[in-house]
Amino acid sequence: MEFTVDPNTLDVKKALAAGKKYRVIYERPACIGAAACVAVFDKRWEMAQDNKANLKGGWKIDNDVWILDIDDLEYEDLKTSGEVCPVNVIHVFKLETGEKVI
Numbered sequence: 001m002e003f004t005v006d007p008n009t010l011d012v013k014k015a016l017a018a019g020k021k022y023r024v025i026y027e028r029p030a031c032i033g034a035a036a037c038v039a040v041f042d043k044r045w046e047m048a049q050d051n052k053a054n055l056k057g058g059w060k061i062d063n064d065v066w067i068l069d070i071d072d073l074e075y076e077d078l079k080t081s082g083e084v085c086p087v088n089v090i091h092v093f094k095l096e097t098g099e100k101v102i
Ligand code: SF4
Pocket: 030, 031, 032, 033, 034, 035, 036, 037, 038, 052, 053, 084, 085, 086, 087, 088, 089, 090
């Protein structure tokens, strides 16, 4: 699935005003339960009973896709989570520009 982040939308502006820098978008339906994300950053990832990861603190939008806005402090760990995910279902975008980091 293709995702985009539009810096001109109200929710992104609000997130930026609150000091957030990046948006994590997680496609939970495509998770295969490898748990690599949990190994990298268990502060934000945990395995659920259906053997898919949950994004702790995130909120669910349509079709079990999850979103979480983060600041610089968690950026590296969440980017690494995306890098180690074997099915590339963890995406990270820069809020200010909408650029996809991973
Ligand atoms: S690394 Fe990817 S596939 Fe594995 S549990 Fe995390 S999100 Fe799911």
